[in-house]
Amino acid sequence: MRIVRLFATCLVLLSTLLSPSFAQEAPSKQFAYFGLEPDIVTNYLGNSNRKLGYVRITIELMLEDVNDLEKADHHSPLLRATAIEILGRQPEERVKSLTGREDIRRTFLDTMRKLMKEETGSNMIKDVIFTKYIYYG
Template structure:
């Protein structure tokens, strides 16, 4: 048991040293407050709403300031993407993953255009609530 713990600790330690040796440390930036918007219901008269909390995993701690500066653009993009989603996509697990990937691809492209850097490594939904 002790051997397994030491091996695991050693592996984790070497990973963090390798990351520091490259001069980069991942950082997380939360788009605050939560994103709340409508999505398309099954009929034209029916709207639902979705509320999500988004954390962006950034390539480097130095990108936090840029993410903060561009947060209004990132929030607007998230609202626009969610507003175009049909009900079945919002409510399904595979649809949720598709939405997350769409966020990631779109936000990466935007930040590449705005900053010249692929600063967003991943998009994480820490809260995902829908009604409708």
């Protein structure tokens, strides 16, 4: 009798897991990460006109959906150019401070989101992550 009850419980559980209503509750999107390769190396503005520093960063984009990887790859030259342009306009104080680094990251995020919205029609970038951030100058 115990085996029959156990078997019936398993059947109910299995039918619940396989039911269409249960499948709809499961999240359909899966986040993905796309790295802008190679590292971005560019100059930034120093305190004096004669002094230039450089910064080297590795950027990973957190994408809303794994299906956006192909779009990110296709638009990677535009994303890299945008990152270089943003970094090149930064003053030394901003590049070297932790709060400035976070401001730069947010600027990347906002700008890249707008670009991808214009180019693809979707908000595919969830976050921008700096996995390496080295400056000199």
